[in-house]
Amino acid sequence: MINLKPAIEAGYTGRGVEVGIVDTGESVGSISFPELYGRKEHGYNENYKNYTAYMRKEAPEDGDGKDIEASFDDEAVIETEAKPTDIRHVKEIGHIDVVSHIIGGRSVDGRPAGGIAPDATLHIMNTHDGTKNEIMSAAIRNAWVKLGERGVRIVNNSFGTTSRAGTADHFQIANSEEQYRQALLAYSGGDKTDEGIRLMQQSDYGNLSYHIRNKNMLFIFSASNDAQAQPNTLTLLPFYEKDAQKGIITVAGVDRSGEKFNGSNHCGITAMWCLSAPYEASVRFTRTNPIQIAGTSFSAPIVTGTAALLLQKYPWMSNDNLRTTLLTTAQDIGAVGVDSKFGWGLLDAGKAMNGPASFPFGDFTADTKGTSDIAYSFRNDISGTGGLIKKGGSQLQLHGNNTYTGKTIIEGGSLVLYGNNKSDMRVETKGALIYNGAASGGSLNSDGIVYLADTDRSGANETVHIKGDLQLGGEGTLYTRLGKLLKVDGTAMTGGKLYMSARGKGAGYLNRTGQRVPFLSAAKIGRDYSFFTNIETDGGLLASLDSVEKTAGSEGDTLSYYVRRGNAARTASAAAHSAPAGLKHAVEQGGSNLENLMVELDASESSATPETVETAAADRTDMPGIRPYGATFRAAAAVQHANAADGVRIFNSLAATVYADSTAAHADMQGRRLKAVSDGLDHNATGLRVIAQTQQDGGTWEQGGVEGKMRGSTQTVGIAAKTGENTTAAATLGMGHSTWSENSANAKTDSISLFAGIRHDAGDIGYLKGLFSYGRYKNSISRSTGADEHAEGSVNGTLMQLGALGGVNVPFAATGDLTVEGGLRYDLLKQDAFAEKGSALGWSGNSLTEGTLVGLAGLKLSQPLSDKAVLFATAGVERDLNGRDYTVTGGFTGATAATGKTGARNMPHTRLVAGLGADVEFGNGWNGLARYSYAGSKQYGNHSGRVGVGYRF
Template identity: 25%
Template structure:
């Protein structure tokens, strides 16, 4: 925090500032009726707890400051005129006064931190006013244009005080009961200054006790505590000193925690906190929000996050107190603790008819804030009296209840019961040992304590040292006193920029919102926390300062934002009011990262998980009703009772006070339970591989369940068929009972147990044969059984390596194989995603698409050759043609994933009559085809280029014909598929392989003609060869690696074709044709291939997929139209049907030009 500023004006936040008081609120107390002194009204007025009055460095300024030292009294009068400062020092020792004058340049002065009975007021230069846009309010009065609706003044009077003793000598006027002196300090007696009848009433300085709680210490004087800091030795090792943090204060207020240092530029220790308060709504109840002169500041500091509530109140132009308070909570500045929290800004300024103003909150305003989502409320205002000035006697004039509207108290009570948190400034009266009645209200209203926080401010020792944030310069304002159990301390001096000028503001008004902002961060970190748990996190993580422990000055200590957002550091009856800490986590996993001590226990509810990463030494019991508690490798001193729906996870933990298990206890590592382990018949002990539960004090298993997991140190471990044996539980005495049920977390593993002596239970874990396991489930089919066979082949090879201690090159594969062993448990429930993704069927099945594309090209050329036999001008010497092809279909086979195919292709060809009876041609084709398989089969995109040579022989004088083609093609295939090992481990395999295709087709037939009708029976033979390239999936241990492979199929076919020619008068001729044929393969080609997993390439297996159909039927129709003797257009549709294998639709169209 910087101590020099280019443009700095000290803001003296005076209790007498015009908006800082609530003058004339005394009308709510009928003083004439009860003969209560008129100045009593001051005590019922709420005012901002801060000092604020901006001054400039020009003009005339006078300050007068008196302080008492061991030597005597020193009075300093500082007068600044036009930048020249004269400082007069009156030093009185033993009745002798010396006077010293110092003349210097411009100085800046600050608030008088210890004001005398009469104090000359500085001449305040009014702040500059600007014409700025009004702040946006959220409720508009339709009858008043865009102006916010004004709430009428409240008509509810403050409850009238009742006096209980009548003074007969004073007629009907009641006798005034003196202020209570119970239970700690006497109330401060109000004194009227007769020489200043029209001025405000002032209080005399508070007389400190002989031994003040805080001693003023010179900056350079080290502080030595009256007792040494005792460091407990770490057990069981020899005593060691904790690591001391940097910058641990040695002077100033006593600093008791050497694990944290003090940074004057980060006094609340928030710099390293990444939380910003997102999603948390905070209410700031204060003054100055409905003030048009600060509208730009509100916009700049809060943007859309700030919403001004329509309270019907409006603030004077100089009212900026609430802006600074809200900035501390969540401003877009260095001051903002929660700069992304949503802020509800409630202006509760009350302006009286005489121009004075104060603050007055109502239950209606609070209800609006609650209904808009606020659960954290900041209040930097209060009655400027100590709580002990009032009492709990309803008949007394000093009854605390006269200062609070009952509706407001009812709201506080209801809100606290529902999880609300109210943060209050303690007060600004240095030397007073008690907080304000608002901050200390739970002293009277005890039901509020669980949702109440009071904040003591640490501020500069005197006005002359404002801006010096060093620890030795800080002293408290109003102290904790009776409110110490719900009090935390925080820095009270900050630099603000308001209306373009920099100010230093001092007071608990600004310490409180630092705590409120911290509460928002805690709420963001732990959204399920109620106000009491947030309060626990803030109080118990505070840095211990002053007297050790929770003291009457600083309460729990100095705010530590970084530590507070890690959860509570104590489970303490002073905060929980004697009850256990109740943590309810509906879902998700959340960690308490601090060591936790304390004198009460923990109750865990909700399905979520609570992780404890520190050492826990709290002495109360732990009751785990629901969800999980995970203890990470630290000691745990609480007795644990695990309920039916609870799970305790112990990661190499020492549980020093016993465990009673009616739910689940998970042991990871070597956990020690002292004072016994007792399980009910419903209890389950989960033990990981190589984990041992050591019990001291007796074990009763009581026919409970043992579940063995193949994990070690939180990671899955591969288990061989031979298995591994471990000691699941040992005891220093005889183990009573036995495990009634022994299970594993996956059906792929087998577990057995036996007692090896009276004190040990040994467990053996081994794996099943994968094929046997899958065959026993409802998930078995051709694909899963194929994968099971492949896995068993690989696991058997891995087993041999491990048993021979020769698996150093297969470590990574074994780790992934361990994941598979655990995740395969889901197969028993019909969840086959893991097995499906490991099938690799796409590399087999997708070859069927390559064959299919070869057939599609062949069919288009066959249609072209048939067309040549029907053209009137077929004897033209040459022709060129072009065609476009679209195809879609399905590839399927029972037991495998189904693929959907799409093909786009085109051909261009040239043919020529080379003799009277023979036409010869050549064609070039280009195609793109893709197939996508379900069941995690993946997808393949193939691009192909091919050339064909075709011809037709026919004799016009004979009906016989012979036609055929040969072709050669190149296919480039991209394959992408998922490889899933478990829910948290999956990868995407992307490979490319290059293939070659060779095709041949020969057909002969006989044309029977009758006029324009032709009937043609025909037979044919086809032969296709696909040579797939090699590939390797390298981004997964269970990716596939395969060499190149060759597939081929030869088929015979027979069919009939019919055509009908139609001649039009225009000379146009259209020929309609149709055909059907049946094709049978001479060999079975299942497209399977040999491969291995990339991580274990010495264990080959057979990968299966959808094979080629042995039988298929083609049906087609088409039309050929000859528009001119040289131009013809055609359209064909072909359908291929394969029994049990799917179908394929082909649509082709083209044009031929003869010349």
């Protein structure tokens, strides 16, 4: 009913907020029940004797025997099979307990919390006289003083006095004006001495007025339950002292249908500081049945609990801010607008959590305090005749379309406009106004910072619209971005500092010849750009801003920057000087690729006008035989206007080195697998053997501060057999998976390969080996491209390896052998053409064929440990006799003719290899092996572990 669910789902619980509860009817329940344990204050009445259950007359005469839902919180209903109980039949629970529970009762044993703000700190003040079931005026005032001393900001008061006869200690409507007059006299016409304050606090009105004005406290009162046209007389103070409105809210009661509760007083003359809330609730304490309760005493704490949630979200809000927000976000019920029956309407907690909806009481001063890294948001549309004064260092964001007519003054911190704002604006020297996206506002006078920010991630330019005049003072700064337009309906007077950013997607594509980009247009520019005392730019990666020019036209005056693009190849070459050694080649290659693309784009502009960034949502199709260019222009423009400090990263990404690097890593891993087959040929066992092995690889390439990592695994099955007296042959089938990662790119390679080998022993003169492998692979790539894009692609290929080796065995020690082996291997890689997706700066690669001749030499030492175990050690060298070049020629996917090639890391041509291992015969034909091997150089290292089992028939 009060729309509490959004606040609950957002996680607001009142944590960190201190709430005062001034009430009566204390019971043992407030001490013993865990919902409120440790949250009670005692004895602010000198006549306090003992506590007795206090029963308010607004409770129903009898329970109706039906389950009652908590009307103040439709989303946190307390359910039970037990029948609800009238509060008058629960002797251990009093009025003060139920009020406190509604505001901030804790959740116990997993049951839903009855409290709206269960994590708020409650200062519960009992004012019961102990004998008469009445509340004492002096005790109330003492409680308010105590709460004020403790810094409590929100106080619930579910009590009051009316025109009915009361004790001498209570005042009536008939004498309320006289009491107010006496309070002012006691305050001695503005006397702020301790004595003046003491005299003022001796009256109810004087005490209220003092704490509202000096302690920034908000007092929330129930309207009382006498079915009268006027509410509780304690709420009448603003009728006599208008400024006290900011600290008092009257709460009337409504039933579930939104009609006025028959017993509730109306808002009456307090309508402008009054709203309505549900009057009935069902609460439950530990070891009790649900308690049915009704009356405005239980309407007020619903508003108080909501105020606590609001203060948690906006801890800087004053009492004026809180009451403005609670009142103006209420749901209008009854007569249209504010009326004497319902006031502003029904409390809307969810809407209140989005800030005020109107400024009807004059200017709304938002002193947000804090620092610039803290931001608060108002998301409601704000109307009203008041204005907004922004103070404090933190940021305030206005997300609505606001029609309030008062002025907006920014004295400190920043104010961000996300929507339209009708108000005229003034920015002081310590303030900042940020127009986010295509925001608009009234006239603007600034001696602070005016910042035109972006919201459109697509890169579309956005226009900020000032529906009036613009005055930029000499102390201020206009911060804008190339491609962003500030449109002024009236006269623009420039001055102060101009800071132009050439960065951002919306700035548009720049060609070599240059172009004029407007940034300020007005019906009349009263002073030209020379009145900017200082003009600065941050410069984009390839954007060169030359000058500011003023032009006059039929629709007004315009200030523009003249800009052109730089040469990508030269820029990349300069950036490469500061790049890590391992990136220099890739950075230069990426710059060359981009320059080739932009030459093509420049040419396309001369033959057919492309869309500007503003209208390039759809790709261009007006050039027969040529691919669409819209996305390509956007992607190239984003690089042109990127931060120059990101040049190394961007140019490196445009080289797409991951294709060559991951292919080289895969070729190296397949070579390791072929070597495993070669080692298996040295097994001298007779008969047919079946082999099953698994191999794990981990490799790292590192050069000049740049690193690439490979991880791989292969499972193989195969056979080996003596095919003659001096000949052994083997064949295996391997399934492999590997990953390669570098910078902002990753590759996953899946392969299936056939390996085969044959060895022929020639007696004392040695042996010969022939080796063969053939495998197919699929390389799946995911990487960053350009300034802020992502591309994915996959490429298929084959790798064939042919090897010829010769070796000789030399006796070693008494029982061992030393084998000297050498030979050649030829690697032939063929890779299909491919095209990446997801980015116009993705790579479209041509097919690749590359052959590499590898020289092999090594030593192998075998030493039997027993008749069933042999230990092995190997050492050797591999060298690529011609360059292994896996770079891929092609071009960007968004190009039609521009060509280039990918980069490649400086993978080592010479690799040292070494290993340890053992073969073991288990008996009954079973045997096992274990191997560790290393291959690498100064920049590269691959560690491999292999285990396997075999069975000999």
